Amino acid sequence: MSDTHAPPAAAPTPAADDNQLIAERREKLAAIRTAGIAFPNDFKPRHQAADLHHRYGEVPNEELEPQAVAVAVAGRMMLKRVMGRACFATLQDGSMGERHGRIQLYVTQDAVGAEALAAFKRWDLGDILGCEGTLFRTKTGELSIRATRVRLLTKSLRPLPDKFHGMTDQEQKYRQRYVDLITDETARERFVARSKAVSSIRNFMVEHGFLEVETPMLHPIPGGANAKPFVTHHNALDQEMFLRIAPELYLKRLLVGGFDRVFEINRSYRNEGISVRHNPEFTMMEFYAAYWTHHDLMDFTEQVLRHAARAAAGTATLSYAGKEVDLDQPFARMTVSEALVAFAGLSAAEAQDAAALHARLKALGEEPPAHWKLAELQFGVFEEVVEAQLWQPTFIVDYPVEVSPLARASDTNPAVTERFELFITGREMANGFSELNDAEDQAARFLAQAANKEAGDEEAMYYDADFIRALEYGMPPAGGCGIGIDRLIMLLTDSQSIRDVILFPALRRESA
16 A cells, blocks of 8 residues: 555745746746657547546555556646646546546656656746656555656746736636636536436437438528618628528528428527527527427427436526425416416506506606507517516416418417417527418518518518418418527526526627
């Protein structure tokens, strides 16, 4: 058994001036360049820290050390303790596990030689190293590598944030996400969870017969949602173009073309405000299925979200902001009017009274646009009062035609559409409906939207003549739904801001 002991934790030291530290590191790099290759690319790690902990983490040293298990790892040096003729260091690689991809190195003069140990002592926290050696366990039980060879692979010129406090400025964490990922294991876990969730959704869709497709990001006419687009110019075509606000109209063209089930996970862009739940560039999944109604869509959307939760969080019973969110139970379903009665304190008659709704909005400090009718007023009160109260998964159904220009009207009540929105933790997570496949009805609704745009509504839709032409060839009855991936990841990782789940969120340009 080794008589080696893990070093005690060092006391925090005062932070040195970063500019001085950077200058010192540049001097070290200059010396390395003079001596030979400064950034070698011939070291091949054969193992990862998390896998080593998983495989050997419980093996007692009396069994482990005699095996002389040879390993080769590479990663960033996060801690270093110098003890005369020996050093301890903590290496962090890209693996994820209970030790968060970290493993301890034990570097001695006897094993690596005096010259190598002296070089090692000059290396800094943040440097990327390669290490070969054999596994053993210290007397304190720490799985470690007894180094036989260590190499500097990348010289870090900027010091990492103080290891005891990390990055404390939230905007700096967003702006320098690369440092955030190095120093904050919860940030790494959050984005691993995102990757697992998206991969699970993609696999789930394919398993259920959906074809993954890619549609244009640059649109000659923005459509598929009520939103203000980003505008650009295509020089070769000499025409105005728009970053897409939604892929919907192109995906429905594919239904016309004969693909009965399609989906796309990709970016959309809306030139609107930035908040804890809005980023101008965001990720959506939209999917469309021929011969499905909005009821089929709601049933399937429940399944998608449960599947993603189990893949990313290991359970469909989640905790968000200290409160439980249960995705295992059937999601509630209610109409807009029912929600106004249940959550806004209105009577059933008041929920259908334009004057009462107008007065309620004014009492809330909102001045409704002059062209708003009953449907828009209902929706306005819903957004102001009801939405934030929908904590457990709730489908709001039967949206009015006036606020649903692409949805199919109900056969039993033509004033409403077969549309739903899914709300969880007071946020919209999904929007879907039985698709409007009547070309003449769609053309009339586009004209009504165009009139609203002329009246000053910047988010109203354009008239898309090619989409009308596609519908005139005939689109099968279908249902379609869009799921906000970023908001879903917020829920699955208990994140309070959309910026926490987007690797590089939109920020104001950094001042010089």
